[in-house]
Amino acid sequence: MEKLFVNDPFVRVYEAFKKLYPDNDCFCFWTDDLKDAHGVTLFSDNPRMSPEIFISADLPVKHAVEILAHELAHVAVGADADHGEVWENAFEAIHQEYCRATGKGEMTE
Ligand SMILES: [Zn+2]
Known part of the structure; x- marks a missing residue:
């Protein structure tokens, strides 16, 4: 399917995640x-089943992008990492890659 939005921030944050963690996958739902x-x-x-991310449809788009990055960091490091240092490093890496790829200073810009 072609992209509907040329500058879809959700696609951009997912691309940042996949660049950093190419072997990790998930399904995302509103x-x-x-x-x-x-x-x-x-x-x-079941380790062969991809994780599922659910994002609240009530969020403003900019906030939802950051929440998606938060949840993708969980996918990157696994369920046991919770919000510890390993998860924080993954979230920061996704954030940095998103900002590098988009030329933005913050995810919420
Ligand atoms: Zn979390």
């Missing part, structure tokens, strides 16, 4: 069903 979170990543017990 949802209306998140009550207490902006986003969540679900890992299957």
Whole structure:
């Protein structure tokens, strides 16, 4: 399928993730069903099943881009890393690659 938006920030953050973690994959969904979170990543017990990311459809686009990067960092480092240093390093790496590729100073610009 062709891209609908030429400068889709969600595609750009996913491309940053894939450049850094080419062997990691996931499925991403918008949802209306998140009550207490902006986003969540679900890992299957089956290692052959890709993680699933759910992003709240209630978020402003710029905020949702950062939440997607947050959840992609979970996919990058696995369920056990939680929000520790390994996860923080992955989130920062995705953020830096996104900013480098887009020429932006911040993900929310
Ligand atoms: Zn998290």
